[in-house]
Amino acid sequence: MRTSTRIAGALTGLTLALGGVAFIAPAAHADVTACINQVERELQGGEAPDSIRMACYVGLTGDHAQCVSGLTAGGVTNGTAVSACKVAPK
Template sequence: MRTSRRIASVLTGLTLALGGAAFAAPAAHADVTACINQVEREVKGGEAPDSVRMACYVGLTGDHARCLTGLVDSGVTNGTAVTACRVAAD
């Protein structure tokens, strides 16, 4: 195999591998985003503080209780916190 074809093959493989990682990454991020969006709807257009973002991330990891506590401690109502944490875990 010629060197130029070998390089082209390696680059193609790398592109496919990195492209697959890029497609997989947004799925996890979308759950956190959905959680944050749920809270921001309650704030009516305001941006969620970092404490909300962290609580939503914790919800993504599956720790529902800490997600709820984090959101309620950030001033989110209990009903919205329950919904947001449920969305983060999905």
């Protein structure tokens, strides 16, 4: 196989891989944002601290129990924590 063909193939693969990440990243960000926004509504306009943001990120990975635990440890009511963690992985 010629070097130019290999380089073209590698660049095509890289372009497709990076393009796929670009399509996935906004969806993941939106899910964490939905979780954070739900918590911030309970805080009545206050900005969620980093511990809340991290708990929502854990919810994005699918660990619902750890997400709820992290949010309640951060002062969020159990009902809001459960509903916020449900929207994180979607």
